[in-house]
Amino acid sequence: MTDAVAVMKDKVATVNNGNMQELEGTLTAQIVSLDTVFNSLALKSRDSDTMPKMESYLRLALKAQAQCARSIEVLANIKNPPIVYVKQANIANGNQQVNNGGSATTFARGGK
Secondary structure, eight states: OHHHHHHHHHHHHHHHTTOOHHHHHHHHHHHHHHHHHHHHHHHHHHTOSSHHHHHHHHHHHHHHHHHHHHHHHHHHHHHSOOOOOOOOOOOOSSOEEEEETTEEEEEOTTOO
C-alpha cells in the first residue's frame, strides 16, 4: 500500500508540473478499449436470436460508444484547450470595485 501511495504522489506531481503525457496515454487506451467493446457488442447484437438479447447488446454498445465519444472529447480538450471569450458588464449603484489584471480600482459615484 505504501508503494502505491508513493507511485500516486509521483504521478500527481508529474501532472501538476504540466506533463500530461501519461493521462493522454490513458485516455487513448480507454478510447481504443471502448471502441472495441462497442464493436464487439454490436456484432453480438447482430447475431442475437431473440429481440430482448439484441436490444440488450445494442443498449450496452451505444453506452460504450457514448463513453468513447466523451473520452475523445476530453482528450481533444487536453490537447487543444478551448478559447473562452468573456464579456464583462460593470453595473453598480454606488461604489464599484473592478479587479482586472491584479490591480484594484475603486470608482465612487460622481468621482473618477
